[in-house]
Amino acid sequence: MARIGYSDEHEQFRRTARAFFDREHEPQLKKFEAAGGIDKDFWRRAGQAGLLGACIPEEYGGAGGDFTFNVILAEELGRTPGSATTGSSLMADIATYILVLHGDDAQKQRYLPGILAGEISQAMPLTEPDAGSDATAIKTTAIRDGDDYVISGEKYFISNGAGADVLYVVAKTDPSQRGRGMSVIIVDADTPGVARHKIPMMGWAHGDTGALSFDDVRVPVSNLIGREGMAMKILMDTFLEDRLQIAGRCLGAASAALDLTLAYVKSRMVSGQRVFDFQNTQFVLAECRTDIAVTESFLDSCVVKFRDKALSFDEGAMLKLWATEMEGRVLDKCVQLFGGAGLMDENPISRMYTAARIQRVYAGTSELQKVAIAKGLEALA
Structure with missing residues (x-):
């Protein structure tokens, strides 16, 4: 049946995504399995194919597309049988919307070019071992110390968590305020004090679902997305x-x-x-x-x-x-x-x-x- 609500541009993107997965995913599945998951080259090739950062505005080098492109990308990924092995992968690009909608110009200038090119992959550490459905129950804190935040806590079940380059960490900047005290702070994954590993899963055997710990991780206050309490x-x-x-x-x-x-x-x-x-x-x-x-x-x-x-x-x-x-x-x-x-x-x-x-x-x-x-x-x- 004919699909409704998709422009010619959307359908061209669908064909591009389908060709990419047929060329770069399924034939490489044994390689990904041997390596324990998709590699950085896969992300770069996705960037070269124009599959990443569809929402990034033109002034930052993107196409300024709507979220329909991400839905199409997800559908074509699901239509790729091997993705049952390699997991959510490119679906993590939804994190780009956080930066586009709520980041400041300096943050966008720093990260968006790498996201577009597939050089930077992202994750949003929210869930914790004792806080899943109730996000306000998280215990991870980000306490201000001068011009820095000091982040401490544990995150669990994080999609793309073990391999992402940039983390949008949800933490309590004011632990006394529950949901109103939660903020989102950018943490580069190689920052001292960040430790992480993959979690073995019943499905997505070679996907990237990660556990992360933050041990007095110090990042500048300028890494705050939006305002404090805005998470x-x-x-x-x-x-x-x-x-x-x-x-x-x-x-x-x-x-x-x-x-x-x-x-x-x-x-x-x-x-x-x-x-x-x-x-x-x-x-x-x-x-x-x-x-x-x-x-x-x-x-x-x-x-x-x-x-x-x-x-x-x-x-x-x-x-x-x-x-x-x-x-x-x-x-x-x-x-x-x-x-x-x-x-x-x-x-x-x-x-x-x-x-x-x-x-x-x-x-x-x-x-x-x-x-x-x-x-x-x-x-x-």
């Missing part, structure tokens, strides 16, 4: 964007899984006929195709609403809830149609199935999305 506003500005790109990735992965499964059931013979010829197979595939089509329309309508600044918080929650649950349903059905072959790790569908489970927890569980939706219902009463 919750900055975070709220990124929630809808994150849900859109997660939904895009789920849609891409489900679509790829259906394509892989169709090819398999049309070639696999059982009792003298193709697996595709069994009515049960056709019914299951029909359900998958319908789920994908509904998600595609839902995502596209939300993208248009977001561009028009009309997408509500609870609508974003509904999109993430639907898309992540849909991906889980589709991947489960696809693995079942593969039979024993679908359980082998060497088969992409097996890794895609495991990776899909992450999405219902990642960036806010399905249960938290339901809470947000319920709050929207309460407001309607």
Whole structure:
């Protein structure tokens, strides 16, 4: 079906992203697995292809594009079977919006050229071992000492956390104020006192999910993004964007899984006929195709609403809830149609199935999305 809300420029970007992943990701998957994840050269090649920093304004060398480009990038990454192994990777480019929307000119001049070129990758350390769903419960502090902040604390489950060059650390500059005392501070990853390592994951076996510790890390006050106490506003500005790109990735992965499964059931013979010829197979595939089509329309309508600044918080929650649950349903059905072959790790569908489970927890569980939706219902009463 024809997609709605995408310009010719958007569709050209989609073709560019698809060609990039087909050329630079899938053929390199064994190399990435051996190295434990994608390398800096991959980021540089993504920069050369024009895939990074789509939102960066023209005065800083960017194209000044809208967030639709990031959604497209996420969808095409999800449509890349190997991304179930290498993880979120380029989706971390959403952090660029924090800098573009809230950074000052000096910060933009310092970092945006490297982001565009793929020389600088980013992460946003927010979650902590004892603070996930409730961001205001974080314990990491950034105490001012003259012209510096001294940052101390632990961060966990951080996407791109072990490999990123620049960290947007969420810390309490006023621990007595909970959410109103939280700020976002830029920390270069090689700053003394920063230690980090990858966390082994059930899915995304060679992805970059990191644990970080900050031991009296000293950075200049000029690294503060926006004002002190502004972190919750900055975070709220990124929630809808994150849900859109997660939904895009789920849609891409489900679509790829259906394509892989169709090819398999049309070639696999059982009792003298193709697996595709069994009515049960056709019914299951029909359900998958319908789920994908509904998600595609839902995502596209939300993208248009977001561009028009009309997408509500609870609508974003509904999109993430639907898309992540849909991906889980589709991947489960696809693995079942593969039979024993679908359980082998060497088969992409097996890794895609495991990776899909992450999405219902990642960036806010399905249960938290339901809470947000319920709050929207309460407001309607």
